[in-house]
Amino acid sequence: MTDRPGFDEFVATRSHALLRLSYLLTRDWATAEDLLQTALVRSWQAWGRIDGDPEPYVRTVVVNTFTSWWRRRWNGEVPTAELPESASVAAGVEQRDLLWQALGRLPRKQRAVVVLRFYEDLSEAEIATVLGISRGTVKSQCSKALAHLRVDASLENALEGS
Template sequence: MTADEAGFAEFVATRGRALQRVAFLLTGDHHTAEDLVQTALLEAARRWTRIHTSPEAYVRRSIFTANVSRWRRKRFTESELVFDREAPAAHDTDVRLTLADALDQLTTKQRAVIVLRYYEDLTEVQAAAVLGISVSTVKSTHRHALTRLRERSPELSELIGRTS
């Protein structure tokens, strides 16, 4: 095994699960998430010598881009966005299901921004870098997503808070 192959294998071993979680939160479907991660990792493996110093940003951007492309190609129905309600239960099933339903009501870009800002705990600048968009686009998308969540899921008001 070459040094590049070892480096890639180590990256996949250490960051694979986190990438899978992000992809699941973006898509709401385990199988689609696995496909997105595998596609992104395949591209990363092909370009490893160029991206080996910061592969995380490249792979995350690939996952987001592939998800947007998939969405644009299929124009899928809402039923395809349903979260796997049989996934391992969180400590509060009601909150988990309410959050899943709320995320289903966001656009692909809004969902990505919310996942990166709250689940991945990235700053606006970091989220912009991952998504390949401007910081101002992250801010406005974030604001619109929170407004949509407040309007369509008022039961989440304690989780969302009153300010953005």
């Protein structure tokens, strides 16, 4: 197997952080590990063509693999367009859990935008680059996601100001 200088070290030192990103996207540790390894294999194939820090590249592969992923599993989530009304949600469940459940109901690309913005702290332009979409689409996808999550509208301003 042809070696790729730095690949093993990258996996050893940085893949754990990427596993957390994968988990926020897939919401299941086993699936996250699977997604991460799938992305690492794809990155290995292109390793020699990556300039500079490989982490942004691998992160991009993780996210794009997730948003178009169907190869290994098709037995999980079925995103729904609408959330139940707040009043009908089981009473007594903590806000954080409700929000986590709501994140899981977002369409994949919207979930990716939210995670990249509010976990990875990427700017609108950086998210556009990662997902290969326009800044306007990032903005609209984030707006829709936040509306589904019933997040304070001021968050949208935070995104625009980034």
